[in-house]
Amino acid sequence: MTPPRHRVLVVGGGNAGVSLAAKLLRGGCPDVGLVEPSPTHHYRPLLSYVAGGAATLDDLRRPQADVVPDGVHWHQDSVVAVDPDASVVHLAGGGELAYRDLVLCPGSRVDWDAVPGLRVACATPHASTSYLPEHAPQAWDMLSGLTSGRAVFVVSDRHVPCSPVGLKPLFLAADHWRSTGVLGDVTIDLVVEGSRLAGTARADQELRAAADDYGVRVRTGTVAERVDPAARTVHLRSADGTAAPDGTTLGYDALFVAPPHRAPGWVTTSGLAAEGTDGFVDVDPLTLQHRTHPRVWALGDVATVDTSPSGGALRKQVPVVAHNIPAHLVGAPLRHYDGYTVAPVTTSRHELLLAEHDREGHAEPTIPFPDLVRPRRSLYLFDRYVEPQVYWHRLLRGKVS
Numbered sequence: 001m002t003p004p005r006h007r008v009l010v011v012g013g014g015n016a017g018v019s020l021a022a023k024l025l026r027g028g029c030p031d032v033g034l035v036e037p038s039p040t041h042h043y044r045p046l047l048s049y050v051a052g053g054a055a056t057l058d059d060l061r062r063p064q065a066d067v068v069p070d071g072v073h074w075h076q077d078s079v080v081a082v083d084p085d086a087s088v089v090h091l092a093g094g095g096e097l098a099y100r101d102l103v104l105c106p107g108s109r110v111d112w113d114a115v116p117g118l119r120v121a122c123a124t125p126h127a128s129t130s131y132l133p134e135h136a137p138q139a140w141d142m143l144s145g146l147t148s149g150r151a152v153f154v155v156s157d158r159h160v161p162c163s164p165v166g167l168k169p170l171f172l173a174a175d176h177w178r179s180t181g182v183l184g185d186v187t188i189d190l191v192v193e194g195s196r197l198a199g200t201a202r203a204d205q206e207l208r209a210a211a212d213d214y215g216v217r218v219r220t221g222t223v224a225e226r227v228d229p230a231a232r233t234v235h236l237r238s239a240d241g242t243a244a245p246d247g248t249t250l251g252y253d254a255l256f257v258a259p260p261h262r263a264p265g266w267v268t269t270s271g272l273a274a275e276g277t278d279g280f281v282d283v284d285p286l287t288l289q290h291r292t293h294p295r296v297w298a299l300g301d302v303a304t305v306d307t308s309p310s311g312g313a314l315r316k317q318v319p320v321v322a323h324n325i326p327a328h329l330v331g332a333p334l335r336h337y338d339g340y341t342v343a344p345v346t347t348s349r350h351e352l353l354l355a356e357h358d359r360e361g362h363a364e365p366t367i368p369f370p371d372l373v374r375p376r377r378s379l380y381l382f383d384r385y386v387e388p389q390v391y392w393h394r395l396l397r398g399k400v401s
């Protein structure tokens with residue numbers, strides 16, 4: 001039997017998939033299919049606020065049925081394999097779907113195996129993450145319950161979505177500890193895999209100053225190699241593979257992690273992954289078109305775009321893919337994605353800065369004035385309260401250009 005065929009089939013109904021499906025329909029695409037297994041849609045950026053005690057899961061969840069655009073054919077299923085030569089995807093439920101163009105945006109997932117002991121540690125009350133909805137509320141229980149001892153915050157740079165936002169729970173918690181009078185009794189260690197706390201030198205400087213103000217001990221270029229949940233220790237090494245220079249083991253009373261991520265395994269088994277990338281889709285970072293299968297496209301956290309993945313990056317990627325699919329069909333020139341990305345990082349429970357930059361790490365501010373790299377109350381209010389409304393009412397409806 002011939003499988004049902006879509007003009008464009010989108011895999012993954014998260015930030016990228018829903019925004020793109022809506023944008024394609026607005027552009028006149030006659031037939032868009034969407035494969036998404038989850039009945040619930042999450043606005044992920046608020047997870048950092050959940051872990052920092054400034055939001056609840058109810059603030060960030062909506063039924064998926066409410067966000068799938070009218071006119072899009074939603075298949076509530078999971079893709080388990082792609083046959084790019086036959087232009088067919090295989091579904092977990094046993095079905096198949098055919099396509100003219102395929103867009104992959106199933107996101108990335110926590111790579112528990114990258115840090116032995118981490119999964120077991122996160123099942124105890126002493127370790128948690130904001131990167132999974134089922135863990136984020138417990139992160140705040142753990143951080144707010146700490147009144148003395150050592151809190152260790154670990155931020156990986158291995159494909160972590162919008163990795164600098166892993167610092168939000170640290171600054172929200174440190175401000176809480178200060179206001180409850182226990183900051184002096186809590187030792188705070190920050191372990192960051194990259195050389196900076198955010199993508200630009202200016203933002204790095206601001207964040208280091210804020211960390212210094214709370215007495216945080218910052219180690220950059222340092223990796224959490226493994227965790228011993230029974231002993232409550234985290235073992236460190238330097239990112240270049242040698243032992244960490246100043247003591248390789250830290251004990252913890254609370255361990256917060258922004259853990260390494262990897263792509264879904266079926267990307268690799270379908271022959272669509274770039275070599276040496278933990279299975280991320282091998283697209284041209286400029287056009288977002290697959291390098292060897294020109295009817296396959298990818299964007300969002302699963303794509304190799306040579307820049308830090310973020311929801312803000314999708315504001316630029318979605319219009320590029322929505323333009324390039326029909327342009328490729330008629331042989332018109334393709335548009336380019338410049339690598340823009342952004343990380344909004346709180347420095348307290350009232351202020352936030354924006355680190356916006358391009359693929360080369362050059363600052364790329366949305367507006368030239370005022371200076372958005374300086375922590376501001378207005379930016380905090382925008383990120384916590386206005387941006388979610390922009391997400392639900394504009395981005396998911398394809399109103400990005």
Ligand SMILES: Cc1cc2nc3c(=O)[nH]c(=O)nc-3n(C[C@H](O)[C@H](O)[C@H](O)COP(=O)(O)OP(=O)(O)OC[C@H]3O[C@@H](n4cnc5c(N)ncnc54)[C@H](O)[C@@H]3O)c2cc1C
Nearest residue numbers: 012014015016044045078079106107162300301310311312
């Ligand atoms: C804790 C946290 C905080 C963040 N904070 C910010 C922030 O402040 N600012 C910012 O710009 N960005 C932030 N981000 C990053 C941003 O949320 C992501 O970059 C964005 O969600 C990526 O969108 P995506 O569609 O690629 O992936 P996702 O949003 O992860 O969506 C992927 C979708 O694919 C579905 N899927 C998975 N596998 C399959 C399959 N096999 N078949 C079909 N569907 C599948 C999933 O169910 C999911 O719905 C944050 C992310 C996290 C986790």
